[in-house]
Amino acid sequence: MNPLPVSGxxxxxxxxxxxxxxxxxLDPLRIDSEHxxxxxxxxxxxxxxxxxAGRERDLHDWVARGDRLRFAPAYPRLEPGADPGLPGACVxxxxxxxxxxxxxxxxxxxxxxxxxxxxxxxxxxxxxxAVRDHITLDxxxxxxxxxxxxxxxxxxxxxxxxxxxxxxxTSLDPGQVFEARWQLLATDTASLRDLAERVVEVLxxxxxxxxxxxxxxxxxxxxxxxxxxxxxxxxxxxxxxxxARHWPPGAPVDLLLLSPALLVGAHGQASPGAxxxxxLDLLARRLPGAGAQVLAGHVEAGLLGxxxxxxxxxxxxxWAARPGAxxxxxxxxxxxxxxxxxxxxxxLGERVVDGHGQFTLLPAxxxxxxxxxxxxxxxxxxxxxxEPPSPDLRAPAPSDPAGTAxxxxxxxxxxxxxxxxxxxxxxxxxVRDHARALARDSARGLAPLTPSLLGRLREVVVHPHHTPxxxxxxxxxxxxxxxxxxxxxxxxxxxxxxxxxxARALARARLARPGRPGPVSVRSWLGSLAGGGAxxxxxxxxxxxxxxxxxxxxxIAAVDLSLPDGLPPHGHPxxxxxxxRTWERRAAARLTLVLVSSWLAETARLLRSAQDGRHAPxxxx
Numbered sequence: 001m002n003p004l005p006v007s008g009x010x011x012x013x014x015x016x017x018x019x020x021x022x023x024x025x026l027d028p029l030r031i032d033s034e035h036x037x038x039x040x041x042x043x044x045x046x047x048x049x050x051x052x053a054g055r056e057r058d059l060h061d062w063v064a065r066g067d068r069l070r071f072a073p074a075y076p077r078l079e080p081g082a083d084p085g086l087p088g089a090c091v092x093x094x095x096x097x098x099x100x101x102x103x104x105x106x107x108x109x110x111x112x113x114x115x116x117x118x119x120x121x122x123x124x125x126x127x128x129x130a131v132r133d134h135i136t137l138d139x140x141x142x143x144x145x146x147x148x149x150x151x152x153x154x155x156x157x158x159x160x161x162x163x164x165x166x167x168x169x170t171s172l173d174p175g176q177v178f179e180a181r182w183q184l185l186a187t188d189t190a191s192l193r194d195l196a197e198r199v200v201e202v203l204x205x206x207x208x209x210x211x212x213x214x215x216x217x218x219x220x221x222x223x224x225x226x227x228x229x230x231x232x233x234x235x236x237x238x239x240x241x242x243x244a245r246h247w248p249p250g251a252p253v254d255l256l257l258l259s260p261a262l263l264v265g266a267h268g269q270a271s272p273g274a275x276x277x278x279x280l281d282l283l284a285r286r287l288p289g290a291g292a293q294v295l296a297g298h299v300e301a302g303l304l305g306x307x308x309x310x311x312x313x314x315x316x317x318x319w320a321a322r323p324g325a326x327x328x329x330x331x332x333x334x335x336x337x338x339x340x341x342x343x344x345x346x347x348l349g350e351r352v353v354d355g356h357g358q359f360t361l362l363p364a365x366x367x368x369x370x371x372x373x374x375x376x377x378x379x380x381x382x383x384x385x386x387e388p389p390s391p392d393l394r395a396p397a398p399s400d401p402a403g404t405a406x407x408x409x410x411x412x413x414x415x416x417x418x419x420x421x422x423x424x425x426x427x428x429x430x431v432r433d434h435a436r437a438l439a440r441d442s443a444r445g446l447a448p449l450t451p452s453l454l455g456r457l458r459e460v461v462v463h464p465h466h467t468p469x470x471x472x473x474x475x476x477x478x479x480x481x482x483x484x485x486x487x488x489x490x491x492x493x494x495x496x497x498x499x500x501x502x503a504r505a506l507a508r509a510r511l512a513r514p515g516r517p518g519p520v521s522v523r524s525w526l527g528s529l530a531g532g533g534a535x536x537x538x539x540x541x542x543x544x545x546x547x548x549x550x551x552x553x554x555x556i557a558a559v560d561l562s563l564p565d566g567l568p569p570h571g572h573p574x575x576x577x578x579x580x581r582t583w584e585r586r587a588a589a590r591l592t593l594v595l596v597s598s599w600l601a602e603t604a605r606l607l608r609s610a611q612d613g614r615h616a617p618x619x620x621x
Contacts (some may be wrong), residue, residue, distance in 0.1 A: 004067065004185035007345040008192050009235045010199060011228035014074050014178040014212075015380045017432060018222030018601040019148065019171040021213045023305075033170035035134060035145040036100075036323075037178055039071035039259065039355020040306055041213045045223070046071075046199075049206035058202070066353030067185065068195060072238075073259045073323075073355050074180035075099050076134055076143035077228075082177070082381030090141065090374050095228075097179045097240065098134035098143035098378070100323035102256055103298035105131045105139075105365075107372060114369035115139065119296045119328060121367070135373060137362065138242050144375040146173040150608060171220060174605070177380040179228055181238060183345070196233040204421065208428050208594040211462055220455075221462075222601055224429070238344045239360045245337035252295060252364035253335060255279060255327040260304050260320040261349040261357040272301035272321040278348045279327050286343055291332025299325040304356075320349075320356070328364065335361070422559045423583050424590070430552040431591055434544035435598035438513065443606050445510035445519060451611075453502050454604040457526070461597050468589040469531020472538075475596065476529035479506060514548035516541075529596070535589040542595065543584075546575050556580050 014037065022034040043063060050059040062069045076098045080091055104119045106128040115131060122128065133142040149170045182199070186192035203210070203225045211221035227233055237245075239258070247253050263278055265271030276297050283292045305317035340361045347357035439446070460475045481503055498506070506523035513520070529538060544552040546568070553568040553575030560566070560580050568575035576584065584591070 004187055006186050006188055006192050008184050008186075008196070009181040009238055010184055010196050010233060011179060011181045011235055011240075012074075012203075013077065013226050013228040014180065015224040016172060016174045016176050016178075016222070017224055017598065018174050019220055019605065020174075020223070021169050021171045021220045022147075033147050033149075035076065035143070035147070035172075037074035037172075037180070037212060038306075039073050039180070042074065042180060042182075043071045043354060045210055045212050045225075046202070049202055049210060052209065053202065053205060055202065058198070062199070069199070070183040070185070070347070070353050071355045072180045072182055072358060074178035076145055076378035077177045077179040078136065078141050078143060078376045078378055079177065079381040082379040083376045086374065086376050090376070092136075092141065095179075096136040096138070096141060098136050098141065099239065099256070099258055099360075101131040101133060101135045102254065102326045102365075103130070103300060103324045104296070104326050104328075105135070107131060108369070113372050115372055116369045117365045117367065119298075119326075119364075131372075133375065137239065139365070139370060139373050142373045142375045144377050146176060146377060147171065148173055148608075174222075174601075175380060176378045178378065181235065183238075184234070193234065200227055200233060204425065207425065208590065208597075209462070222597070236341055238341075238358065241360075243363060245340050245361075247331065247335040247363070249332055249334040250330055251334070253329045253331065254362045254364050255329060255359050256362055257321060257323055257325040257348075258358045258360060259323055259347075259355050260302065261325070261347075262304065262318055262320050262351055263349045263357075270319045272299055272319055275299045275321045275325055275348070276327055279329075282343065282346060282348065283329075286346060287331075287339060289333075290335075290339075293330045293332075295328040295330055297325075297327045419561065420583055420587070423556055423580060424587060426555040426559045427552060427587075427591065428594055430544065430549075430555045431594050432598040433551060434549050435595045436602040437549065438511065439599050439602040439606060441514070442510065442512045442519070443603075443610075445512065446522070446603055446607070447610075448505040448508040449522065449603065449607060450505070451604040451607050453505060454600050454607070456498075456502075458597060458600040458604075461593065461600065467531070468593040469535060471593055472529045472535055472589055472596075473531045476527055479523055479529070480527035513542065515545060526596070529592070531589055535592050536585055539584075539588040539592050539595075543574070543591075545573065550575070 020037070022037070046069075047059060047063045050056075050063065061067075077095055078092060078098060079095045080093065104117050105115050106118050107113075107115055108123075108126050108128055110127065110129060112129065116122065116128070118128060131142075133144070135142045147170050184192055184195050184199075186195055207224065210223050210225055212223050213221050257275070261272070261275060261278070263271055263274040265274050276294055276299075280292070280294070283290060300322045301319050302322040303317045304320040306315045344358075344360055348359065349357040351357075457475065457478065460478050461471055463471070463474070478498060481498060503523065506526070507521050509522040510519040511522055511525050525542075528534070546553055550568075556576060557563055557568045557580075558566050560577055562577045562579040563569065569577055572581070574581065
């Protein structure tokens with residue numbers, strides 16, 4: 001497969017809306033879990049979105065063939081002001097991404113507070129401990145990713161056993177933010193920009209239905225995906241560098257491996273130690289006559305495996321060079337930014353479409369010790385996650401002194417579709433917030449439910465149905481206990497029929513809805529779900545309404561072109577304009593699906609927290 005001549009990177013920002021199940025290795029003494037999101041998991045996320053949208057050609061070109069898109073691991077993104085516990089002097093001026101720590105970075109002593117480069121001068125009498133946390137390229141911050149370990153009883157994916165099977169897993173906690181840079185390949189710059197816009201369009205259209213990792217079961221994997229910089233989709237660099245990318249002749253250059261590299265030795269066997277020969281081979285192909293020499297290297301081996309959901313089985317494990325491996329180089333003729341970008345566009349080893357073998361070139365660290373970087377939690381922050389403005393100030397917009405609204409596109413066409421997308425992008429997050437508030441306010445009445453039961457229900461929701469109406473109808477039939485017909489067998493599956501014990505738990509659980517008289521049973525609340533006109537009626541009865549929930553109306557009003565001031569009108573109890581209410585009726589099924597899915601995930605999280613003893617049901621979430 002010959003790579004296309006023009007390459008660029010699409011930086012994507014991931015905000016976890018649910019817990020995310022990650023690969024876990026367990027030994028008797030500790031639990032090791034991944035603190036990043038693999039490129040393979042993101043490949044599956046895009047494949048599911050394309051399949052649901054019916055874009056079979058893009059599914060083949062982007063995912064199956066892999067010659068237009070190469071995925072990349074997502075690493076913790078540390079945003080300014082996101083972590084309130086971080087000292088003011090350590091707050092970064094802009095968002096920084098924490099990558100695997102270089103293998104040569106160590107701290108002297110067991111509790112050392114400095115870092116040193118062990119490729120340089122070290123004291124043989126001093127014990128050194130490797131830095132294992134993800135760290136920013138300037139080594140100013142380390143990422144403290146929050147995880148939760150849990151045991152649960154689930155179904156065997158191989159189908160060999162009908163009874164429950166015990167599992168142990170570690171998941172990334174919701175509310176954290178990550179960044180990945182997918183590599184895009186095209187024949188020219190215009191085609192590259194067009195490809196980036198098409199990928200972003202698919203991700204925006206699938207907002208509210210995207211899942212990562214084990215998102216198909218147990219209410220895991222919900223994620224919100226958007227460009228890291230909407231005003232500049234493409235970047236020429238694999239990572240956001242903070243230094244000038246130019247090395248004079250003879251200057252040391254560190255090649256840092258960002259993702260596992262599947263390398264093959266001279267006799268065809270998996271060989272992580274073949275990293276240095278692979279680097280030299282790449283330099284001979286891309287920079288002949290550069291006079292490259294290897295000064296030092298450090299490579300660690302690790303097992304790399306995956307679960308293939310399409311074939312319903314684990315993939316063979318292989319030994320790979322672990323992320324963080326470093327090869328220190330020297331170029332007799334120096335190295336320019338263009339040459340570094342050309343090298344980084346050619347990953348090392350096999351399965352590069354899954355994001356394996358990616359690396360970046362960095363200047364060697366200073367020889368003297370540096371202070372150990374403080375830790376920061378990768379929490380979501382910024383204007384996209386802020387609360388809506390206060391509703392008290394009602395004045396015409398400065399650019400509209402007469403108080404008149406701009407023309408609103410009606411009917412069908414690109415402008416109308418864009419207008420609908422603006423409303424949807426504004427509404428989706430407040431709907432999720434409303435769902436979480438419903439779960440927290442009713443936590444004590446939801447005690448009869450269990451996380452495993454809620455996971456089974458969400459499994460029905462996240463199954464790749466053709467439309468949101470199909471997903472709602474399948475969930476409503478499952479909760480109500482009505483048998484599925486032949487046409488539903490492929491979508492929801494006969495195994496989704498609830499047993500009597502689960503049905504009784506749903507009937508006993510009570511949900512309190514602000515502004516509505518009395519609590520209702522969860523079974524009747526979810527059992528009335530259906531598509532078409534039933535979804536419109538269900539959404540009308542359960543939508544977030546003032547004064548109990550104002551964020552939804554304010555978020556929509558901020559982008560509603562029919563309003564002169566961007567604030568909710570007083571003429572309707574919903575706080576929406578006529579144009580927004582018309583859109584809401586069309587999008588009722590999609591909005592309902594987001595509300596129900598988020599409610600199931602939040603309720604499962606609250607119940608798991610109560611079981612772990614972290615707080616009582618109904619306490620602070």
